[in-house]
Amino acid sequence: MPTDRAANAAHNDHEIESLAEFDEAVTSGSLAGFRIQSVDLTERTFALLAADTTEAVFLGCPMQPEAAAKVRAGGALVFPPVPHLPFDPYRGALYSPTELFTGLARGYEYTPDARSYTWFQRTKTDGDIFASMLRSIHDDAVSDALDEHLLGSRVVGVMGGHALERGSDDYAGAARLGSSLARAGLTVATGGGPGAMEAANLGAYAASFAGEMLGEALELLAKAPSFAPSVGHWAKAAFDVRDRWPDGGTSIGIPTWFYGHEPPNAFASHIAKYFANATREDGLLARCNAGVVFLPGAAGTVQEIFDNATPNYYESRGAPTPMVLVNRDHWTRRLPTWPLLQALAEGRSMVHRIELVESVDDAPAALARMAAA
Template identity: 80%
Template sequence: MQSNSQPSASRRTHTHNGHDDREIESLEEFDQVVASGSLAGHRIQSVDLTDRTFALLSADTTESVFLGCVMEPDAAAKIRAGGALVFPPVPGLPFDPYRGGLYGPDELFDGLAGTGFDATPDARTYRWYQDTKSDGDIFASMLRSIHDDAVSDALDEHLAGAQVVGIMGGHALERGSAAYAGAARLGRRLTRDGLTVATGGGPGAMEAANLGAYTAPFEDEMLDSALELLAKTPHFTPSVTDWARAAFEIRHSRPGGGASVGIPTWFYGHEPPNAFASHIAKYFVNAVREDGLLARSTAGVVFLPGAAGTVQEIFDNATPNYYQSRGEPTPMVLVNRAHWTEKLPTWPLLQALAADRPMAARIALVDSVDEAPDALARLRTQAQS
């Protein structure tokens, strides 16, 4: 008899490049697996199986789990009888809680060109969140949790093996400002250095860094042209529609930009996501989003000038570096000496925390954003030596 401490073969987790081999997230993957005659132990995630009834009726589905998969009623009845758990799609939602991948800007902003931002999936999901976040409905709370866990799973798969550098900075930074242009140059340089840029996915410095990553494959003048166009719509107020359309004008005129990650939240849903991140992990729970962004920034974090939110992020990142709870400390680069030593004197406290600890060799303060990439590279080299 098998010990309870040892999972059965169908329950064992096998991973490849960050992907659980039991997970099926597309119709192509489903067809490849079901060709063997068995789906036993697999997790089929948000796949439309309407046209796969025969395969479902004939396959072994012992201990399999179907999450939000559309299928014919007789197929659902058969796989339940065969030992599968079936979580059906939830009708009427503006989002898919069981999604198998990250969002893209075209998905979140679908309908923007025609009817404007208020009709997009992003805006409709924010309204659903506003309507349900405080009504005490355990079902709505469960759906938010399932969604955020699915997004985390997709994000881990996407970033497997990547050298991720987080860029943190204020949401209020306006297009057309010198600081916005500097953040964009930073994102471009780090992407060209082979790193994956990750931001909070919103406007301001976050958008600028994702914009820079998008322009990385193109000639330098492309960023200059983009900055000039965006400056005509400096802020997402009074019109998110106009603000977002300006970004899509750039994407459509110069397709094939560089990849980067944005990790925004509907908790701050009045701040729209930016359209320059190629992969978007949008969460309902802000705490999960913030901790996840910092934890996944394995190549370090650059902190641009910001206010309370950025200060919090500095010490959220410093804490695991101090205790080494995630392993070796990761590099931290603070940009703008006057800001972090005079206006918001965070640097002296960070230095005091780091004193006589391994993290002391992983922190740096620079005067300008253009110095940040070299400072980050220097700290990373020290970490690897």
């Protein structure tokens, strides 16, 4: 029986997500059964008129009226683009920081990220089934793109609070952690926001550079320590670092518009941004197949610890994945999560997959120990 990943790979053979893929597929004269996702086909009318489109599905593909009429008549389903949206619900790829922050020079409020949040705020409680459908389609498309991107990757999550400021020792520690994990060949995944999340993505970005790049980047970023009160100033500092050191290492950010006060960070090379936070949280942790490191945080990080502990407890995703909690005082005294996690793990296989370490610099070795056990 094929694995889920093998099934996804086979299914992806019939997905078209770029004009180049369309041009290659249509040379056979048949698009039967294909799923064409958010590809501008306005200049491909002749090809569409000539192709077999039996049981094809066109998701948000602009095309000329005669082409749309023909492919429908040929047995295809056509979901037309939705005008006046600040996002593409049918998108076939993950976001990039540049895409989400387009227009930042005019002000953060002009960016697709801010405009999508404004749309979400306006529609999330109005009871409009069309708006809720668009959000669901978008989030499903993002999940599909994320699975395709991570196929075969060893993913390690880094969770932590959004309030951690640039310039602090803890921020620098989270950046070192991200760099160390990326240099070990792991794909770093975070919640994609500011604070500890940004620091880990920054570390992964810096992993492809030698020398003092990370230290210099930390100094530059410290001039804009927080995204409050100015997201624009905070984001510009990050893009200044990217401009000075282009083509950094890759990592994943998985943020949400549900928490509109948390902008995405610019150091995650690939961003899977969701409207539904529950989908985002579960999806982030489910994809961390090489373990999760939990840095000091508040309610959100505590929630993530037990969201991750539950499938480990029941082994609903297979063998438990490693969980490393960093900072003994934080997790035993300030927010005593560790004793409860130990109690849950007692007598179960997950007991060998949890560790509490004092320093962020101890986390990579803890992950390696548990992976080898």
